[in-house]
Amino acid sequence: MTDIRQLGKTISANAFQCYIRRHIKLLGEFSSLSRSHYFQCVICSNLWQTNAVNIWNGRGCRICSVNRKRTSIDDLHKLGTERGLRLLSDKCMGISTQHTWQCMSCSRTLHIKPSNVRRGTTCKCKKHANSN
Ligand SMILES: [Zn+2]
Ligand SMILES: [Zn+2]
Numbered sequence: 001m002t003d004i005r006q007l008g009k010t011i012s013a014n015a016f017q018c019y020i021r022r023h024i025k026l027l028g029e030f031s032s033l034s035r036s037h038y039f040q041c042v043i044c045s046n047l048w049q050t051n052a053v054n055i056w057n058g059r060g061c062r063i064c065s066v067n068r069k070r071t072s073i074d075d076l077h078k079l080g081t082e083r084g085l086r087l088l089s090d091k092c093m094g095i096s097t098q099h100t101w102q103c104m105s106c107s108r109t110l111h112i113k114p115s116n117v118r119r120g121t122t123c124k125c126k127k128h129a130n131s132n
Contacts, residue, residue, distance in 0.1 A: 016052065023064075024055060071095050076114055083122040085110065 013030030027038040033053045040047045041061035050059070073092040076099065080087045085101040088109070093099065095114040102109055103123035112121050 016056070024061060026052075026055075071114065079114060079117055083117055083120075084126055085112075085117065085122060 023042040025040045046063045084104045089099040098111045106125040
């Protein structure tokens with residue numbers, strides 16, 4: 001482990017920005033890891049102030065981390081509707097768990113992960129129709 005306090009004295013703003021690059025932007029001048037700075041999330045534009053050491057230690061944007069986790073049953077219904085699928089599962093078990101859907105065109109029952117639905121997986125009858 002690198003001693004953060006030691007590092008804080010020598011690290012440059014560039015090195016810091018480079019290290020945290022992920023999707024967080026340091027706003028303003030970098031002074032030291034133990035000082036509070038403004039950060040902005042490139043994805044959602046959320047602006048917040050925190051100790052640089054928190055970001056250094058891997059703390060990310062709070063809004064994005066909440067968004068990533070929270071997929072509601074409503075989101076799945078919406079997602080399904082966009083693909084012509086009716087959601088039969090009654091609760092959201094996460095986007096990488098298979099859910100039960102019904103094709104709105106042929107009434108076939110399907111088991112597909114929401115993450116795959118998002119990527120375009122849908123009922124075979126639709127794929128067939130689309131390719132014609
Ligand atoms: Zn964000
Ligand atoms: Zn179908």
